[in-house]
Amino acid sequence: MNDFKPIEDREGHVGGIESMMVDGRRWFFGFDYSMDTAVSPLIDDPGRMAAFASEYMLQTDGAHDAAYWRELVDSSVEESGLVGEDEDRTFDSETLAAQRLSPSSHLMYLMGAATAWDDSFFEDDEIQAALTAIGVRDRDRDWDCLEQCIAAAQSDGAEVRASGTLLMTRYQRFVFSNLPANWPEVFAALRPS
Known part of the structure; x- marks a missing residue:
């Protein structure tokens, strides 16, 4: 199900999932909080984001399956480790x-x-x-x-x-x-x- 490849030199990072809206479309991405670095392409499907993370990302306790990552993907819609306000992670092309x-x-x-x-x-x-x-x-x-x-x-x-x-x-x-x-x-x- 995962057809996304990791960004060069960013495979295997310990991190979480963030999301944002661009032109009304939700995009998910892996994020290494210790290095302040995005570690994945932008992925607009929760299942594919979870599959990507299970294959290419880690948590502090190691690798996890897609079901584990899916929970983090889903929670990224409501919560962000980067910003407090949802409007800060909502963008439109005109602006x-x-x-x-x-x-x-x-x-x-x-x-x-x-x-x-x-x-x-x-x-x-x-x-x-x-x-x-x-x-x-x-x-x-x-x-x-x-x-x-x-x-x-x-x-x-x-x-x-x-x-x-x-x-x-x-x-x-x-x-x-x-x-x-x-x-x-x-x-x-x-x-x-």
């Missing part, structure tokens, strides 16, 4: 497209988790220069500075706004090109224009 350069904190977190927090984005010289222009210190140049980048993109100052817009445009392209498995298809509204 996603409108907020490409100013995504919500939870969306930025999900995209970081899906890309396994690939820090190579921050190594680019043009990104480094733009971060300097908006006042991000060297030691703070990681995924946590994105809120500052969004604020800069909305600044009244032309130079700061230009640097912030550059950062968020490049962030959007970087994330979208590094999303694994079927994440780019589900989040197609984030595709850079």
Whole structure:
């Protein structure tokens, strides 16, 4: 029943099941809470998600069958280990497209988790220069500075706004090109224009 393959280098992670709504459709995914990393494709069928987890994921006490995982899949509809409010894990394409350069904190977190927090984005010289222009210190140049980048993109100052817009445009392209498995298809509204 499972025809999904694990994301490269993310098989065998200890984790749980999360879910979210995108355009009215429920998507499930495996999540390694200790590494803040999404470990599966997005799967829209509870049975297939349970089958995937039984084959490719673990719990702290080891492997479990699909029936065990099905309970976790079902509970992910009502509860999340990532956010408290259900509206924080409900997305629609129109809002996603409108907020490409100013995504919500939870969306930025999900995209970081899906890309396994690939820090190579921050190594680019043009990104480094733009971060300097908006006042991000060297030691703070990681995924946590994105809120500052969004604020800069909305600044009244032309130079700061230009640097912030550059950062968020490049962030959007970087994330979208590094999303694994079927994440780019589900989040197609984030595709850079």
